[in-house]
Amino acid sequence: MxxxxxxxxxxxxxxxxxxxxxxxxxxxxxxxxxxxxxxxxxxxxxxxxxxxxxxxxxxxxxxxxxxxxxxxxxxxxxxxxxxxxxxxxxxxxxxxxxxxxxxxxxxxxxxxxxxxxxxxxxxxxxxxxxxxxxxxxxxxxxxxxxxxxxxxxxxxxxxxxxxxxxxxxxxxxxxxxxxxxxxxxxxxxxxxxxxxxxxxxxMAKLLENTYRHVNIALVNEMAVFCNELGIDLWDAIDCAATKPFGFQAFRPGPGVGGHCIPIDPNYLSYKVRSLGYPFRFVELAQEINDRMPRYVAERAQQLLNREGRALKGARVLLLGVTYKPDIADQRESPATAVARRLLALGAELTYHDPHVPDWDVDGNAITCADLHDGLADADLAVLLQNHRDYDAALLADRARLLLDTRGVVPSRPTVEAL
Structure with missing residues (x-):
């Protein structure tokens, strides 16, 4: 044929x-x-x-x-x-x-x-x-x-x-x-x-993803200092997004994943370096986005400390380990880097993801928990990916403590946004 x-x-x-x-x-x-x-x-x-x-x-x-x-x-x-x-x-x-x-x-x-x-x-x-x-x-x-x-x-x-x-x-x-x-x-x-x-x-492909990479890095860095200043960045972004021109909303998160955003801009940086120039925008954006998983782990530690609980030995439930919502793709997912850091700090990890039946981090098999039992058992839950299967109100009500890295969970005394 x-x-x-x-x-x-x-x-x-x-x-x-x-x-x-x-x-x-x-x-x-x-x-x-x-x-x-x-x-x-x-x-x-x-x-x-x-x-x-x-x-x-x-x-x-x-x-x-x-x-x-x-x-x-x-x-x-x-x-x-x-x-x-x-x-x-x-x-x-x-x-x-x-x-x-x-x-x-x-x-x-x-x-x-x-x-x-x-x-x-x-x-x-x-x-x-x-x-x-x-x-x-x-x-x-x-x-x-x-x-x-x-x-x-x-x-x-x-x-x-x-x-x-x-x-x-x-x-x-x-x-x-x-x-x-x-x-x-x-x-x-x-x-x-x-x-x-x-x-x-x-170049068009690299430009598209570098644009997203840099703007995500911008709001990720803003998330760090807005937390220190007591500013609700999510609300600020929603307000800015009402402008009908000159602004596109990007939102912070635990890092960037997939093949495109964390990988593709490096190809452009690689080509520019071959000319003898640094591509400082891309390299800085990479640095900022790469450090977000560590920042998530630090915030988890701070949240537990606030409640008089050490991270070492604490039961931490990670919710959503794929790089995008509602798919099974785990390529370059920041969940892996978050889990790696939490394990290094002594946390006892479990996870839940409706799209991922088995998950391991550096060869360590992480236990998959039932959502309701996992929320009841965990000292802290961390929402890393906002799958549509997750009921945000249920998460807020059932979790003892919840770190919301996606800005979607209703406000509660036990809930803290990134």
Whole structure:
């Protein structure tokens, strides 16, 4: 079978992309190195929050072909690379998976094929790393095949915006490459925006997440000194948000999680450092956001001290350990850093999360408590993630002491906001 699209990497970016293309009637293959993951998809199971098992089965009915066999690329007219780019030891992007996927594409690249990189990385990657690898067998980008970069904009758990109705930015190696990419994505995405080139498209993704990273750091730092000044920052933010122009509300929390905000701005900082400049805004924001889990532990300790109770030996219940509400994704969740600090200070930890049946921190299995029993038994509960399953009023009424890091629990003498 010939395929309209081959997606390399079937994670939280690649699988929703494949689903949307299949929904639009395209014949889609999915290539991944994880044999267990591929077998699960072939059996109609999903490992991604935003793609239900029913959706996977519908994809299979529409000839979706998950596989570990790279020769599927021989039969694909369009290839999109959606592999992970974690941080390397020098805080730049680890391009191992991108390079591996690109080499695989190069071995099977046919004239006229469109190749798109969606993996988040530093500006210049498409042209400086991907293009030379694709051209190693003699084909030339922009002449023999089309090459583009298109930043993924997946927002896990978002009930309003998905692949189809989130504007898609594409930047081509040449104008013809951009046109080819726009025409391809236009088959299943409502609005496609053409960037000037691949570097501009790469920068757009980093700009989006750096903007959020810096503004979250701003309110996180304000939360620390507003507590000292006796100011309700949550109320101040709500008041400021009534201004119909010139302000966007960001709210503090126990840290930042997921792949995008705590990771992506480092790619930009890495590129700027290669020019001999520090990127002080990003580096300061990283420092502030990284210290929030320690601050949460300190506030927990202070709250217990106020009640004449030491943190060492205290029973502490952590509520919500995922990085976003209402999903199971734990990538870079600040809950892990909070738990690590509390354990180091001698707390006896339990947790509750309706989306996470098992949780460990540095190899230590943390006991999963029943919500009602956990609240009754704990000396202190800490709300780290505001899942919709949590009734804020119930938490306020049932907890002996509660530290609310999300600003959602009603005021009580036993409740303290971050």
């Amino acid at each position: 010939e395929f309209d699209l081959a997606v390399i990497g079937l994670g939280y970016v690649g699988l929703p992309l494949a689903r949307e293309a299949a929904r639009a009637g395209l014949r889609v293959a999915g290539l991944d190195r994880d044999a267990e993951l591929v077998a699960g998809l072939a059996a109609g199971r999903s490992h991604v929050d935003d793609v239900s098992p029913e959706a996977v089965r519908t994809m299979l009915d529409r000839d979706f072909h998950p596989t570990t066999d790279e020769t599927v690329l021989d039969r694909a007219r369009n290839i999109v690379i959606c592999v992970p780019t974690p941080l390397s030891s020098d805080q730049g992007p680890d391009l191992t998976a991108v390079i591996g996927a690109t080499r695989a594409v190069a071995e099977h690249l046919a004239p006229g094929t469109l190749v798109v990189l969606e993996s988040t990385t530093y500006p210049g990657t498409t042209d400086e790393v991907v293009r030379p690898l694709l051209e190693m067998n003699g084909l030339v980008a922009g002449a023999d095949f089309h090459l583009a970069f298109s930043p993924e904009r997946i927002d896990p758990g978002n009930p309003v915006y998905g692949v189809a109705n989130t504007p898609k930015v594409v930047g081509g190696h040449t104008a013809a490459c951009a046109d080819a990419a726009a025409a391809f994505y236009g088959k299943f995405i409502e609005h496609v925006v053409q960037a000037k080139g691949t570097r501009e498209a790469e």
